Amino acid sequence: MAIRVLYFAWLRERVGMPEESVAPPPDIATVGALADWLAARDAAHAAAFAEPGCVRAAVNQDFADRSAPVAPGDEVAFFPPVTGG
């Protein structure tokens, strides 16, 4: 089973798509490892993840930090710090 990855705001613009389904190797088991693996895919992903300090994440729609576990079947979102209100 794959991981569903969503992108929002300028991460979406830089990656060039709002979401994708990915199947990383089994040793990719945290948010941080997934981000690094995605960043190595191509230039667009590299640009999106170029500033790790500006990238936030959610796993299954809950905010998560880089050490949070991810597994096949999860929905993982990457986005900039939120600016609503």
Next chain:
Amino acid sequence: MLRIAVQAADFAPGEALDALAALGGGGIGCFLGVVRPPVACLTLEHYPGMTEAAMRRIAEAAVARFDLLGCVVIHRVGRLAPGERIVLAAAAAAHRGAALEATAFLIDWLKTDAPFWKKERLEGGEERWVEARAADVAARKGWGV
């Protein structure tokens, strides 16, 4: 009473306040956020599903912490022009202190804990994503939760 809404359409602040006033409390606090110049156009993006859940958590935390009779949080998404309403946070309580504090709590939390992103186009045509403000994070931390 909790009313949470994420919508493209405008909303009627008076209707929301009337509904809160009907709960029998003595005070209603209200914050209304509006698009202002030099922003020529504001586009709001959100994370459907997570947004509503986050707003509900924020509203439930406010009700519990300030013993509210009810609260309303409405946030618009999509393209908005100067003068248009963006967000309403309102709280009903027995007395004004709790109502006003809860309103500040709601909007401070909304700015840091709900997945919305603003892109603004300035009057000169320049487009940029709004950056998170350290002051907003500090305001959120000030509530100590």
